[in-house]
Amino acid sequence: MTVRVVIIGGGTGGTLSANRLRRRFGEDQMAITVVDQDNRHVYQPGLLFVPFGLTHVEDIVRSRVRQLHKGIEFVDAAVDRVDIASDQVFLEGGEALPYDVLVVASGASLVLEETEGLTGAGWMEKVFTFYTPEGAAALEAALSRFDGGRVVVNVVDMPIKCPVAPLEFCFLADWYFHERGIRDRVELTYVTPLDGAFTKPVASEHLGGMLKERNVELVTEFNTCLVDGEKGRLLSYDDRELAFDLAVVVPLHGGAEYVGRSPGLGDELNFVPTDERTLQAKAAPNIFVIGDASDLSASKAGSVTHFEGETLVENVARHLDGEPLVEGFDGHANCFVETGFHKALLIDFNYDQEPVEGHYPGAVGLPLLKESRLNHFAKLLFQSVYWHGLLPGREIPAVGAAMPTAGKRLDTPTRKE
Amino acid sequence: MPTTTLASTNVELNDEGFFVHPEQWNEEMAPELARQEGIDELTEGHWKVIRFMRDEFLAKGAGPSVRMLAKTSGISIKELYQLFPKGPAKIAAKIAGIPKPRGCI
Numbered sequence: 048m049t050v051r052v053v054i055i056g057g058g059t060g061g062t063l064s065a066n067r068l069r070r071r072f073g074e075d076q077m078a079i080t081v082v083d084q085d086n087r088h089v090y091q092p093g094l095l096f097v098p099f100g101l102t103h104v105e106d107i108v109r110s111r112v113r114q115l116h117k118g119i120e121f122v123d124a125a126v127d128r129v130d131i132a133s134d135q136v137f138l139e140g141g142e143a144l145p146y147d148v149l150v151v152a153s154g155a156s157l158v159l160e161e162t163e164g165l166t167g168a169g170w171m172e173k174v175f176t177f178y179t180p181e182g183a184a185a186l187e188a189a190l191s192r193f194d195g196g197r198v199v200v201n202v203v204d205m206p207i208k209c210p211v212a213p214l215e216f217c218f219l220a221d222w223y224f225h226e227r228g229i230r231d232r233v234e235l236t237y238v239t240p241l242d243g244a245f246t247k248p249v250a251s252e253h254l255g256g257m258l259k260e261r262n263v264e265l266v267t268e269f270n271t272c273l274v275d276g277e278k279g280r281l282l283s284y285d286d287r288e289l290a291f292d293l294a295v296v297v298p299l300h301g302g303a304e305y306v307g308r309s310p311g312l313g314d315e316l317n318f319v320p321t322d323e324r325t326l327q328a329k330a331a332p333n334i335f336v337i338g339d340a341s342d343l344s345a346s347k348a349g350s351v352t353h354f355e356g357e358t359l360v361e362n363v364a365r366h367l368d369g370e371p372l373v374e375g376f377d378g379h380a381n382c383f384v385e386t387g388f389h390k391a392l393l394i395d396f397n398y399d400q401e402p403v404e405g406h407y408p409g410a411v412g413l414p415l416l417k418e419s420r421l422n423h424f425a426k427l428l429f430q431s432v433y434w435h436g437l438l439p440g441r442e443i444p445a446v447g448a449a450m451p452t453a454g455k456r457l458d459t460p461t462r463k464e
Numbered sequence: 465m466p467t468t469t470l471a472s473t474n475v476e477l478n479d480e481g482f483f484v485h486p487e488q489w490n491e492e493m494a495p496e497l498a499r500q501e502g503i504d505e506l507t508e509g510h511w512k513v514i515r516f517m518r519d520e521f522l523a524k525g526a527g528p529s530v531r532m533l534a535k536t537s538g539i540s541i542k543e544l545y546q547l548f549p550k551g552p553a554k555i556a557a558k559i560a561g562i563p564k565p566r567g568c569i
Contacts, residue, residue: 161531204531240530268551270530272541284530284545299531315535344526 050077050367053136053146055126055303057083057111059091059438060338060352061152067360067440069116079118080144082136084125086111089180090433092349095212095385097183098190098295099223104180107430114438126153129309131331148333148363151312151319153303155208155339155347158316161299162203162274169276174294177216178208189293190223195232196292201281202239203271204299208339208347210246211394213237213297214254215385221261222387236264238281238289243267247401250394253416257386271296300347302340318342323398324374326359333366335359345398346380353437354379354448379450381407383426391422397450406454408445415455470496475561482557482564486521489561497559501550509547510559513539517553517560527557527565 052068054061065081093107112121125139129149136144157178159166165174175186198220202213217237224230237244237258243251244258244265258265266289273282274296281289302317311330313319320329321341328334337359338352345351358375365372378398385391393413394402406412413422436443467476471492476484481500483489494514498506506514516537521527530553534541544552553565 204529270541270545270551284541285549285551315532 049075050147051145052077052079052148052150052363053144054079054081054150054152055083055129055136055305056152056154056338056340057081057086057115057121058088058152058154058338059349059433060154060340060355061150062088062111062114062438063353063356063440064150064152064337064359065119066114066116066438067356068363069119070440071360071364074118078120080120080122081111081115082122082124082126082138082144083111084123086121086123088114090430091208092433093430094177094180094183095215095219097180098175098177098186098216099219100187100191101219104184108180109434114434116439126303126305127308128305129312131309131311131334134333146333148335148366150359150363151306151328151334151336151340152338153306153340155206155300155318156303157298158301159298161301162271162296164274164276165296165298167274167276169279172276173279173292174274174276174296176296176298178212178297186295190220193233193293195229197234197236197290198293198295199236199238199281199289199291200295200297201269201271201274202241202297204240205246206347207297207300209382210346210348211254211382211384213239213295214244214258216295217258217263218261218387219385221263234264235262236266236289236291238266238269238271240270241267247396249404250396250402250416253392254384257418261387300339306340314342323378324358324376325362325372326355326376327362327366327372335363335366343378345376345378346382348380348382349433349437350381351379353443354381356440357448375448377449379448381446383422383429385423385426386418389423390418390420391426392416392418393422393425395450395455400450400452400455400457403456405456408447408451409453412445412454480564483561486562493561494559497561501548501555501558503548503555503559506559507547509539509543510556513537513544513547513552513556514560517556517562521557521560521562527553527560527562529553529565 088109088111090107096102127137127139171185177183224233244255245251270284272284279291306313306317319336321336323343328336337355339347362372381395383391395407396402404416475488517527548555
């Protein structure tokens with residue numbers, strides 16, 4: 048009998064799941080269908096570099112279909128809803144895709160309308176986001192015209208995709224305005240709902256210090272209530288006001304909209320409640336979740352999705368065989384943080400271990416929590432690894448799914464309040 | 465870790481003032497915790513949020529962020545800030561004796 052697997056989403060998680068499953072199961076054993084609403088696969092880490100003219104949108108977008116191995120069907124259609132009771136995915140045209148196993152890989156999307164005023168006056172003129180290709184390209188044009196004033200970088204709420212990206216934006220903006228010779232005419236401010244620069248104590252202290260060195264002001268515990276593009280100000284729920292000439296906003300994230308139309312599948316923000324070790328959805332035993340679509344407390348990042356791939360495929364196989372699932376995923380994340388001036392730092396962590404200093408993956412390796420040129424080159428190299436290693440679902444040499452501890456300084460003191 | 469006495473009971477708080485052992489909490493401790501956060505009197509509105517936070521924590525193992533709190537409780541973010549001006553999720557979690565919500569970690 049041929050098992051039917053439907054994968055919603057042809058991005059990082061959907062593509063690598065499909066390719067890994069295809070390698071493990073023959074076409075007579077398993078039919079694999081990937082559904083997505085368009086055929087544009089965006090290399091999302093590249094979006095950060097677009098506003099600074101360091102890359103261009105056309106260089107980071109490829110065909111989704113062409114990233115899929117032979118023997119995987121691609122359906123170019125929007126999903127209307129999942130019916131958990133009858134094991135079917137309904138497409139917007141009404142067509143049904145019955146499944147034996149469903150993989151939810153539809154990522155996170157931006158919920159612009161949750162923030163008052165965000166898309167009102169000034170949107171795409173002085174208020175931007177670089178989290179979409181259109182936004183990143185429009186911001187490039189605006190930055191190239193910018194000749195001085197107040198720039199705010201505002202994270203509306205957590206969780207967001209790639210939690211370090213807005214910080215990297217600040218570091219790169221500092222570099223960019225230096226290069227243009229106008230840094231002294233630009234006030235840079237980082238505005239976050241968190242109580243520090245980042246979510247994890249040691250890294251937060253480190254990154255906070257780096258903002259300070261670069262003369263980027265840090266405003267914390269700011270819950271954005273209104274983006275007022277007309278008057279050029281951000282307002283918080285506790286009545287603080289921040290003026291800007293240019294605002295770079297990271298909007299609230301939610302899961303895909305169809306999740307909200309699928310009774311029992313998602314939470315209030317349309318993320319899909321998922322077992323953090325097995326990646327099985329809490330809604331049904333034959334639904335698995337990979338990448339940003341889940342409600343896991345792991346970072347929403349491509350590296351996390353890659354590390355989840357192994358556990359996901361193993362557990363789909365075990366589910367089909369009626370065997371107990373492996374509690375294989377440890378929350379491992381690995382992020383290169385671009386810090387400007389051709390340097391980057393690397394952080395590596397999981398559910399239990401916060402990012403600390405040391406080297407990765409062992410005593411000899413890339414420096415952790417420390418700026419270096421080597422990390423910057425590794426970050427640049429990663430785009431090629433993404434298309435040719437990660438999406439095809441290959442193991443990447445020296446980068447295992449489980450978080451390594453060999454080169455880490457696990458005695459690094461944590462921050463005291 | 466500092467130990468403090470609330471409603472004649474010794475409880476353990478972490479560096480930021482959150483309960484280390486949520487099971488040590490009871491409702492009698494809430495008014496004193498609230499006063500430490502500048503809230504002189506706990507109204508029915510405050511209690512609704514405190515009990516909601518507590519239930520969410522017991523059900524899901526983590527307190528909600530402000531936005532999730534608003535979405536699930538039906539109390540708007542604006543009203544939540546009127547009740548807890550210094551940050552609803554964080555302050556209500558402190559008073560409810562549960563760990564700092566994941567959304568604001």
